[in-house]
Amino acid sequence: TLESFVNSIVDENYEFEAPLSNREISLGYENFFIPSFNDPEEVYFDPVVTFFTQAADNDYFFDKASFKLTFKDGIELNDLSDGEFQILFLYALVDLFDSEDSLFLLDEVDSHLHYKNIENLWDALHSIQGHALTTTHLLDSITAPQNGFEHLKIVDRGIIKEDRKAETIINRLSSLSRMRSVQFDVCSKLENIVLMDDYNDWTIFLALAQRKGLNIALLSNLQVIKQESSCGGPNEKLGKAKFEWIKSLLSSEAEKRVKNIFIICDKDEAAIEFKINDGVSVAGQESRDSVNSLRAGNGGIGMFFLAWKRREIKTYLLSYTALSNNGLIDHVNNDEIPARSYLKENDSADNDAIRALDVKNYITTMIDTDGVGLDKSKLEAYVSEIPISEISEDISNMYNFMVGKL
Structure with a gap:
């Protein structure tokens, strides 16, 4: 390995019969992989990594103090910003240690990064062979298109919680000035959305369904979003606020993974007709028009207008x-x-x-x-x-x- 490096990079005529004089060499993409780094006795790490790690272990072979790292267009390491240095370090970390058995534990690895490098960061982490766990408080990371809703985890007092995850994420982001658009960024990641008047309504429904002997685990892929029905009387359109929320969601710029939206309204004072075949779908021309207006241009998304027969x-x-x-x-x-x-x-x-x-x-x-x-x-x-x-x-x-x- 050493012989191949010296003959390929340093001096092709060197015979290893006298000390090698101190000299400056240049390693670039053109010649970096010319030497043979394979060592049959080394099976733990990549042979290239092993060679340079051992060669730089002391100053006997490489004089570390004289190293000069130059990037494209003559950019040197000192020219990089903190964020650029940080993502370069991450790339190096992945290149060195990534394997199917690797687990990277990273604390706010996205801090100091330009938003473009945040995209590059998640592209890199989603392409590794191993696994990565990283904390974040950055909205750009939470809403990054590479991060599906299943990738987001809520940590509460040291415990990862999946229960009412969408509610928790939205509540934690509620102090942001552009909360409305952020909510749509998060909800665009959801495949199956249930719009209800209150989050607690879903908890009560699940309790009753479970008591009735129904397998509520089959509903675990549904994510509930709080949105009032806005029906205070017989002359007010049932579900108006819910339909307006859906229109805003579908018109948002975020990449959408939505497959189904279940609109569940409290009956309150509304005069509602129900489809006989299922007992929960709202019937009538007005309801069909409301649903069809949402489906226009969004034919791949299931829209279901439902209501309780009781007041709430x-x-x-x-x-x-x-x-x-x-x-x-x-x-x-x-x-x-x-x-x-x-x-x-x-x-x-x-x-x-x-x-x-x-x-x-x-x-x-x-x-x-x-x-x-x-x-x-x-x-x-x-x-x-x-x-x-x-x-x-x-x-x-x-x-x-x-x-x-x-």
């Missing part, structure tokens, strides 16, 4: 058994609704009187904690008291519809 998701927490156990049954079974519509044991109460009830005041006391809001442990404890027979078929219908579209 909390209305599905009404249960004769659970409310009786907690001394609250009189809040429902009273003179304000017909006796034939009362909650009954082992009955799902899918009737119009129950659907229209505003239950927030007394249901919230069962599942919320002051200063916290929805308390998941309280919710789970309450839902466990609801017999499966007292859970509305609407929960199964919504679950089956979404699973069937994934």
Whole structure:
């Protein structure tokens, strides 16, 4: 190896019979790989790396103090900015140690980088044979097109959390001046989006679906985004704010990976007709026009306009058994609704009187904690008291519809 280097680069006539005089040599892309660096006894590292590492281990062969590194157009190492030096170091690190067994642990490796070099950074990290974990606070890295949503991890008190990840990312970026566009940059990475009036609505739905014996793991690829339905009366268009949000998302400049968007609205005061075949899709010409306006030019994305038959998701927490156990049954079974519509044991109460009830005041006391809001442990404890027979078929219908579209 040494003989090949000397004869190829230093002096082709050197016979190794006398000391080699100190001299200056130039290594460039034209001659760097001319020598043979292979050593049958060295199997741990790349032979080129091994040779130069050992040669520069002391000043016997290479005089390190005399090294001069020159790049294209005569640029020297001292001419580089901190960011340029940083990404050059990263490239060298990858070249030296990348293999299928490599794991690179990098702390804010994107700091000090120009936005163009941030793109180069992620191109490099996504092309390695091994694996890389790196922390970041930079928006350019979070929204980089190379980084899919599956690549983003939220660290909270030393624990990686996947639960409600989209909500957490958006909340952490909420202080930015261009929050609206940032939200679309993040949401463009999502394949399956669910628009609901509140993040907690999804938590309640999952609790009821699981209690009903449905496999909620099949919904794990859905990411919920909070967006109100904006329907305060019969004359207001149901889901107007949700449709406007989708239009803004689809018109944003970010590269989109969206496959399906499920628009789930609270019924509130709206007069809604439902498709008979699934029980959750909003029917009527107006709803078809709204969906078709979104599909124009976005034919590859599934758009599904859905709603609850009841006033809101909390209305599905009404249960004769659970409310009786907690001394609250009189809040429902009273003179304000017909006796034939009362909650009954082992009955799902899918009737119009129950659907229209505003239950927030007394249901919230069962599942919320002051200063916290929805308390998941309280919710789970309450839902466990609801017999499966007292859970509305609407929960199964919504679950089956979404699973069937994934």
